[in-house]
Amino acid sequence: MSGPNTEYDPVQVTPLDADQVEAMREAAVAAIAAASDLESLKAVRLEHVGDRSPLALANREIGALPPQARKDAGQRIGQARGAVNKALAERQVQLEAEHEERMLVEETVDVTLPTDRARRGSRHPITLQSELIADIFVAMGWEIAEGPVVEAEWLNFDALNLGPDHPARTMQDTFWTEPADHHVVLRTQTSPVQARTMLTRTPPIYVACPGRVFRTDEYDATHSPMFHQVEGLVVDEGITMAHLKGSLDHLASQLFGDGIDTRFRPSYFPFTEPSAEVDVRCFVCRGVDSDSCRTCRGEGWIEWGGCGVVNPRVLVACGVDPETYSGFAFGMGIDRSFMFRHNLEDLRPLFEGDVRFSSAFGSEI
Amino acid sequence: MKTPLSWITEYVDVPDHVSTDELTARLTLTGLKLEGIHSPGAAITGPLVVGRVLTMEPEPQKNGKTINWCTVDVADANGTGEPQGIVCGAHNFAPGDLVVVVLPGGVLPGGFEISARKTYGHVSSGMICSAAELGLGDDHDGIIVLPADAGKPGEDVRPLLGLDEEIIEFEINPDRAYALSLRGIAREVLVSVDGASGFRDPALRDTPAANDQGHPVVVEDPTGCPVFVARTVTGFDPTSPTPDFIAQRLTAAGMRPISLAVDVTNYVMLETGRPIHGYDADALQGPIVVRRARAGERLTTLDGTARTLSDEDLVVTDDSGIIGLGGVMGGESTEMSATTTRVLVEAAHWDATSMFRTGRRHKITSEAGKRNERGVDATICEAAADRVVELLTTYGGGQVDPGVTVVGTPPQMPTITVAGDRAARVSGLDISEERAVEALRAVGCEVTGTGTLEVTPPPWRPDLTDPQDTTEEVIRLVGYDTIPSVLPKAPGGRGLTRTQLLRRRIGRTMAGAGYVEVVTFPFVGDHDLDALGLPADDPRRTTLRLSNPLSSEAPGMTTTLLPALLRTAGKNVGLGTTSVAIFEAAPVTLPRATEPAPILPVDRRPTDAELDALTKALPDQPLHLGVVATGEAEAAGWWGDGRAVSWSDAVDAVQVVAEALGLDLTSRPADTAPWHPGRCAALLLGDVLVGHAGELHPRVCAAFGLPPRSVAAEVDLDVMLEHAVHLRPSPTFSSYPVAKEDVALVVDETVAAADVEAALREGAGPLLESIRLFDVYTGEQVGEGKKSLAFALRFRAPDRTLKEGESSAARDAAVRVAAERTGAVQR
Structure with a gap:
């Protein structure tokens, strides 16, 4: 660094000459503009703005000027440096933006590539259907009752007015367990859950009982030794068949769509009297121009299940006073409901465990 | 029960305007369900006519048979009026007989098309039919010879043989045995169909009085x-x-x-x-x-x-x-x-x-x-x-x-006492007592009294024994289709129980973890249990046996979900799905020594002691979760290699369920079939064993057609559900800085990582926030039979910043306990 310039000699400080400063500014701005990327801009910054840059050096010379000249020179250099810094900052922003843009372009990937690195799980459609049905009942204020699959003969039959010599016992081909004199069966229906409910609760009772049941049916497109049923039971004061119809109509409309209702045909079940078969209106053709309908095969109705007024004999065996209370019960196949709701003609895929089947339904139906 | 319509109308008159469809629809609504309407001649098309045999020439053939070359008069039915030449193999007829002829163009049951064809040196233009050929039974002994007065040659033979009959098939409920007869069906028509009348009871006839000259x-x-x-x-x-x-x-x-x-x-x-x-x-x-x-x-x-x-x-x-x-x-x-x-x-x-x-x-x-x-x-x-x-x-x-x-004499029918308004109260319909009495009389009951009715059923209705039986009769005749639809108002319910909610959560958790739910049959046989490699004294070999299994191969109720799941996984692999991860949550049946289940009376509620005896007679039926996985846990793809399933996936499947239930499961090495003896974890909840998980024994994989290194888990969900944390307290977090300490410990290969971790955790004291094993190393650097376990420890105090040296002191304390307990040496 030079010492104080006590003798004003403009010649000695040519770098502070206006033209010189202007030239330095122009050179710097031109270099900044010429910097094509952030790397070269960094070099330009060092060369034109850094401590060893001409403008920085010139700035240092200001102190050597006579006091009367310092102001002008200072102003000149300050303006030049300001202009250069501004140009630099602008270029910096510009180049950063360009850089980012280029980087983002370079990082482009093919987003159509598959992404299924992790296994996909799913739940079984019958589980989902059971839960959907349970939710419909829960929304009505009913509760969901359950019981064992291996069940006492008395609860599966006798308590339900199916005495040992009741012809209906042969209707339900029962799996018996050994030894036979232990009177234990695989439940043929979820009705023993109804009996258990009446035996352990006091009316009013509003329950639905979904679950697996067993019959000695050979396994084919429409029969399975194990299948799923849901039964409903209401025991309260003043219960009538109209309430039964109302409950089934509600279930039908929730499960199959608005306006889908049911019809009753007289039938026979030991645990109910009067008894009825319940048909659900075909949700595909809705009974209009049914002839070509494949879902109901031209009937307009689909056989759905059985129902009726709880036989007073059942109430007595289960400790409910038939003078005070009456009730209704119904039952239908969950698998069967699923089959016609989802257009499945052969039930075996439900039990074959081919993962492609469950996977098709995901985790909600 | 199948019957021609004409047989029904022999006993009851049905108005002409009532079609068969209307008749059967009405009967269906009152309880005789239509199964179908068939016509025996439905499978026969084209000309099927009466023919009169004019000539028949027996012609012995080289094959030993004798055929008859016949000319048959079919009048104009063949379009010419000339006799029809037909070869016939039967011999039970003679010239002059009336027979059944199907002419060329006709089709017989089985799609058998008739055409003029050359046979035995003649052109046979049609066929003389047997009953079997027309689908009328299986009598192949000869052709049908019609009665001499049956009809004229050339006439359509269908009406003569009843081929045009409408045959109605009803499904008869077991309580309506009377409808297993024309007498009963006709009576149902009478009471069900508007306008039906003139019932003629085939069992109402004058019979000779008993005498002592009959067979004793x-x-x-x-x-x-x-x-x-x-x-x-x-x-x-x-x-x-x-x-x-x-x-x-x-x-x-x-x-x-x-x-x-x-x-x-x-x-x-x-x-x-x-x-x-x-x-x-x-x-x-x-x-x-x-x-x-x-x-x-x-x-x-x-x-x-x-x-x-x-x-x-x-x-x-x-x-x-x-x-x-x-x-x-x-x-x-x-x-x-x-x-x-x-x-x-x-x-x-x-x-x-x-x-x-x-x-x-x-x-x-x-x-x-x-x-x-x-x-x-x-x-x-x-x-x-x-x-x-x-x-x-x-x-x-x-x-x-x-x-x-x-x-002997017929037993008396019982008298049923029933309130006159019972049908109204049960149905929700407005049924007057008069209407109820009318309906009961229509089905043949004698009814006396008012307010309270005394009803004596007719002798053909032994199914009517209780007030509810007569009530059903009244309501079905008034019409089930008139019952209104009224939604009953249930009191506020409790919703799903906690256990029901948790079971759903388990299913969703497993699906979320990539497992597909399947449903299998719970039947099992010795060959399944052999395939699992269960030792002779394994309690899972003791199954509840069925008296009448569908298959003698699987006569028991299964004690484990694994055989069915392994078979299912094998089947999927066989179908080309090489990566399979499945689960099932279902009960298993664990027999126990029991007294027989009593058959209790039904005329009263059983006592609590009697109900208890019923419950005690049943086997244990805990809900199990079974898991099987094979192939890749993570697929190979453009991102790189896949990751094959390992024993740890099976353990983790159970761990995610445990976490969903708020449970902390610990693992112990175990040697239990069907798992690999060195790659099986027993999973414990405190001291309670909940199940096992790990890699399957290679022989088990082979037995079920699965590739080696397939994995499985089975746990008792009832135990886990019982311990599920209900109300979890909110956690509190320290906001002070964390201090991290890593430590690598060398132990014998046989030392369980869980033991080392437990020792570290205990020795580290209350400042330890978390511990995680992040690496396991074996090799020259640690020596033969040794392994190095690397743990990351995080320390933090709830109320202050840790002082210099505090966390390293805690780490050293942790290592000291690990060294004492497991022989660990810090690397």
């Missing part, structure tokens, strides 16, 4: 056999053919015509509902005695089966011994045959319960048994027997023997 009958068990009627026909011609109308109606009903005598008994059974048995009277020795069998007595029934009888079976005997299983099936020794000229007709009423038990005991299902066990009108035995002898003598000649044996 002694009934030793009047409870089992309240009525026994015997009539005899003599001089019967056993070669007499069954008249067409009987044969056609039996065929329509699905019964095969056999001989006149047998066909008539079946015909009267269909007509009246009363099963009839016919004996060859010449084979009878001495009086008929009805009694219970003595245990061990034997009888060969007419199906040729030798049976050992029980002391509950009702039998018909004579001096020779037992000649029939009463009401169920006759015996061989007195069976009617082609030489029977004296027929003894039995029309007896049998105790329904006995019939049911005998049928079930001897596994006999017969048309007679079906009716007898469901309940038959006890008052029509004489009428039915009289109808049989009438038909036998009308079509088979001979005389009705004047002897009429009638033993």
Whole structure:
């Protein structure tokens, strides 16, 4: 660094000459503009703005000027440096933006590539259907009752007015367990859950009982030794068949769509009297121009299940006073409901465990 | 029950404007469900006409057969009026006979198309038909020869053979045994169909009074056999053919015509509902005695089966011994045959319960048994027997023997007391007492009283025993279709129980973890348990056995979900799904020594002690979770290699479920089938074992067709659900800085990482926030038989920043405990 310039000699400080400063500014701005990327801009910054840059050096010379000249020179250099810094900052922003843009372009990937690195799980459609049905009942204020699959003969039959010599016992081909004199069966229906409910609760009772049941049916497109049923039971004061119809109509409309209702045909079940078969209106053709309908095969109705007024004999065996209370019960196949709701003609895929089947339904139906 | 419509209308008049569809729709709504309407001729199209055989020339053939070259007059049916030349292989006809001819262009059942074709040196233009060829039974013995007055040549033969008949099939509910007869169906038509009238009861006939000239009958068990009627026909011609109308109606009903005598008994059974048995009277020795069998007595029934009888079976005997299983099936020794000229007709009423038990005991299902066990009108035995002898003598000649044996009297029908408004109260319909009484009388009940009705059912309705039975009769006749729809108002419910919610959560958790839920049958056999490699004393080998399994291969209720899941996984692999991850949550059956389940009374609520005995008689049925995975846990792809499933995936499947339930499971090494002895973890909740997980034994993989290194887990969900954390407290977090300390410890390879971790955790003290094993190293640097376990420890105080050296001191303390407990040496 030079010492104080006590003798004003403009010649000695040519770098502070206006033209010189202007030239330095122009050179710097031109270099900044010429910097094509952030790397070269960094070099330009060092060369034109850094401590060893001409403008920085010139700035240092200001102190050597006579006091009367310092102001002008200072102003000149300050303006030049300001202009250069501004140009630099602008270029910096510009180049950063360009850089980012280029980087983002370079990082482009093919987003159509598959992404299924992790296994996909799913739940079984019958589980989902059971839960959907349970939710419909829960929304009505009913509760969901359950019981064992291996069940006492008395609860599966006798308590339900199916005495040992009741012809209906042969209707339900029962799996018996050994030894036979232990009177234990695989439940043929979820009705023993109804009996258990009446035996352990006091009316009013509003329950639905979904679950697996067993019959000695050979396994084919429409029969399975194990299948799923849901039964409903209401025991309260003043219960009538109209309430039964109302409950089934509600279930039908929730499960199959608005306006889908049911019809009753007289039938026979030991645990109910009067008894009825319940048909659900075909949700595909809705009974209009049914002839070509494949879902109901031209009937307009689909056989759905059985129902009726709880036989007073059942109430007595289960400790409910038939003078005070009456009730209704119904039952239908969950698998069967699923089959016609989802257009499945052969039930075996439900039990074959081919993962492609469950996977098709995901985790909600 | 199948019947031609014309047979029904023989007993009841239906207005012309009521179509068959309307009739059956109405019957369906009142309880006789239409199964279908068939027509026997539906499968026959084209010209099927009456032909008169003009000439027949027998022509012996080289193959030893003799064919007949016939000319047949079919009038203008062939378009020319010329005789039709037809080759026929049958010989049971002669020139002048009327026969059934299908002309070229016709199609017979089975899609058999008829055309003029060259055969045996002639052009045969059509076919002379047998009953079998028309689908009318299986009689191949010869062609149909029509009665001489059946019709004129060229006429359509369909009406003559009943081929155009509408045959209606009803599904009969087990309580409506009366509808297993034309009598019952006609009566249903009468009460169900508007405008139906003129019911003619086929069982209402004048019958001769009983006398002592009939075949002697002694009934030793009047409870089992309240009525026994015997009539005899003599001089019967056993070669007499069954008249067409009987044969056609039996065929329509699905019964095969056999001989006149047998066909008539079946015909009267269909007509009246009363099963009839016919004996060859010449084979009878001495009086008929009805009694219970003595245990061990034997009888060969007419199906040729030798049976050992029980002391509950009702039998018909004579001096020779037992000649029939009463009401169920006759015996061989007195069976009617082609030489029977004296027929003894039995029309007896049998105790329904006995019939049911005998049928079930001897596994006999017969048309007679079906009716007898469901309940038959006890008052029509004489009428039915009289109808049989009438038909036998009308079509088979001979005389009705004047002897009429009638033993016993029909039981009284009970009287049912029922409130007059019961049907209204039960149905929710506005049914007046008058309407109720009218309906009950329509079905044949006698009704007296007002307000409280005294109802006596008709004898053909033994199913009506309780007020609820008469109530159903009233409501079904008023119409089930008129019942309004009213949603009952349940009191506020509790919603799903906590356990039900958690079970759903488990399913969703497993699906979220990439497992597909399957549903399998719970049946298991020894070969499954062998395939699992279970040792002989493994408790899972003790299964609850079924008396009547569908397959002898799988006679037990399974104790483990794994065999079915492994089979299912193997099946998927076989179908080309090489990466499979499945689960099932289902109960298993664990037998325990129990007393028998009592059969409790039904006329009262069982006591709590009785109910307890029921519960105790049942096996344990805990809910299990089974998991099987094979192939890749993570797929290979453009991102790089896949990751094969490992033992750890099986453990983690259980861990994610445990986390969903708020449970902290610990693992211990275990050696349990079906797992790899060095790659199986026992999973514990505190001290309670919940199950196992790990890699399967290579032999198990092979046995189920799975690739090596497939993995599985099975745990008791009931135990986990029982311990599931209900109300989890909110956690508190320290906001002070964390201090991290890593430590690598060398231990023997046999030392469990979980033990080292537990020691570190204990030694680290209360400042330890978390610990995580992040690396396991084996190799030269740590030496043979050793492994290095690297743990990341995080320390933090709840209320302050840790001081310099605090965390390293805690780490050192942790290492000291690990060294003491596990011999760990810090690297």
